[in-house]
Amino acid sequence: MKSLKGPTDHVVVVGAGLSGLATTLHLLGAQRRVTVIERDALPGGRAGRFEMGGYRVDTGPTVMTMPEFADEAFAAVGDSLAGRVEMIELHPAYRARFADGSSLDVHTDAGAMEEEIRRFAGDREAAGYQRLRSWLTDLYAAQMRRFIDTNFDSPLQLLHPDLARLARLRGFGRMDPQIGRFVSDERLRRVFSFQALYAGVPPERALAAYAVIAYMDTVAGVYFPRGGMHALPRAMADSSREAGADFRWNTEVTRLEQSGSRITAVHTSNGERIACDAVVLTPDLPVVYRLLGRSPRRAVALRHSPSAVILHAGTDRTWPELAHHTISFGAAWKSTFQEITVKGEVMRDPSLLITRPTTHDPSLAPDGKHLHYILAPCPNTDIGPGAREWKDLSPRYRDSLVTELERRGLDGLGSAIEEECLVTPADWTAQGHAAGTPFSAAHTFAQTGPFRPRNLLRGIDNAVIAGCGTTPGVGVPTVLISGKLAAARITGATGSARRKPTHHDSAVLPRDGSVKGMAP
Structure with a gap:
């Protein structure tokens, strides 16, 4: 894995959204000094918050999956998600209502979902669901380490046994027909394929590999943080500050000062010049390129x-x-x-x-x-x-x-x-x-993995990009991974000490309503 050249002792992170906060926590855990510059008055970026006549409104994501990626960011500074946020596992994860008047509760528990599908569509579809669940789990296992949670330096990195494993799973077929191998009821096919829209591609055109999103939604579990989704970035900012990060709120970056191939300072709307050894840029790509004073080098413009x-x-x-x-x-x-x-x-x-x-x-x-x-x-x-x-x-x-x-x-x-x-x-x-x-950019094949805008920049030795516009892509779990991958470009860290949190670790609210694993 390529990493930044030269000193990286003091890093400026532009943007306190989920990717920027994840980057910050991982950098602090690697003993870097971090300054975070955020144009808004509070953290979160897309996962922000506003008040509306006594209502506290989340501006972006409404659902959280794969909480272990958030826990991994907290763990970098010796903290934990459970110690900061009460996570409630939703039962059902979703309720699907159809134009014919029918409805289906989507459970992430295998037994509960099998019984619900049997009630909804019969024994044959219930048996097909179990095979579908196994296929989704295998897809996730084949992709996560090699194709999602990884920094790409070249498309040649795709040439790995996991690629053949993904091909055997028909991951390069189209999503809707592949799901149709397991369940034929059109309503069920919708439930397990609508997630393709998160990736910006219709189910009949999306690669079956993107059914990994359905794995996150329908197998791994769907969670809601007490206090709303904004509770997550707020907790990440608190943890970062306590670990030593310096936050500048209501401050916009106006210019990047450059000497040769290095960014030497960040200039802000408050008239401040902040010298730095490295920069992490998390705004949308057009803003990043405007700050850099350049245009993206792509043969074909990004499709959004x-x-x-x-x-x-x-x-x-x-x-x-x-x-x-x-x-x-x-x-x-x-x-x-x-x-x-x-x-x-x-x-x-x-x-x-x-x-x-x-x-x-x-x-x-x-x-x-x-x-x-x-x-x-x-x-x-x-x-x-x-x-x-x-x-x-x-x-x-x-x-x-x-x-x-x-x-x-x-x-x-x-x-x-x-x-x-x-x-x-x-x-x-x-x-x-x-x-x-x-x-952001759609997850077409030409805009995924090593073909998505890279988090390293040609011609600049000490800048990294994070967020949904770069690898691995759109969604709460993936932008958290993006922050970790950006930090790894700076620290040179490889591999992961991630462990899958137990229900105790994640402070999940079980079905009887009692709270377990809450920090005192």
Whole structure:
């Protein structure tokens, strides 16, 4: 593995999102001095927080999988996730509701899920699920060490026995047909393939290897931190500060001072010049390249993932048919992906993610109130409406979402909303996200692994990139890994001391509601 040349005693990390915080913890554990510069007043980046009339709203991720990667970052400084955050394992992980009126609770426990599928679709599909679960587990095992949790210096690193193992698992086929080998019910195929949209690719076009995301969602477990998803970056920042990191909040990096092939200092909006030995850059790639004063060297421009419209709604009531996470599928399926990835149109018959964080933490809303997060995938601004068009489209689209959800059973949603905030691609653009999407570059084959923008920069000896735009990619677990990989480029560390946390380690809330493993 290539690592940075020259001294790396003092590192400036630009951005206190999840990748920047993970980098910081791993660097502190390797005895580096770290200064973190963050333009906002609080940590988290996409996993931020805002207040809305007494509601505490997470701005980004609503679900956490693979908590061991967060625990690994804390462990670098002798801390632990369990000592900082109470993690609640969700049962069910999701509830899927379909246009025909049927519903399915998605459990990560194998026995519970088999019984639920037997009730939902019969014995044959239940048996197929067990084979699917085994295949997903094998896919994860084949990919994690060699293709996800690794720094690539060359595509030749792909030439490893694990590549043949992945091929034997049909990881280079298409996701939807491969899942169809195990379950034939179209509704079940949706449940185990919709995750491809996280990677920015429709299930019928996505490589089956990306079903590893379905492994994380449906096998490894889905968690919710007490206090909302923002509790995770807040805890990581606290741990970093106590371990010696110096944070500069409400501060923007305006310029990188360079001498030859090295960045020698970072200049900020406060007029400060911070000398450094190395820099980790975690903003979106366009911001990184602007700071570097260069353009990316790619033969073909990056293709970006679809975007999303999010309606944050504080309500005076809720609906018992909703779980913590509910996926409301429309009748249409393949045509919706065509609309948002090819035609550049909003979905006519949308599939929606509805999250109710007050299910497990009522303190996120005023007494007796409820918080709902409604996410509708939509085209990015490269192929769909631009930021200016969204300013006109937003009110109509918001009303159409509310009307559609009322039609699907959330009676009185519109009149129940007391506080709300609508986020559209116009807002993502204003935050500096390329193509108006918070999901960065799509995970096409040409933008994955060694073909994704590297975390090392040609011509600069002491800068590293971290975040969802570089390896390994989009998602909470992967950006945490990205931070670790960036730190390894600086420290030269190889391998991992990761251990899979037990339920005790992760302070998981078991099904009887009692809390185990909480630090005093």
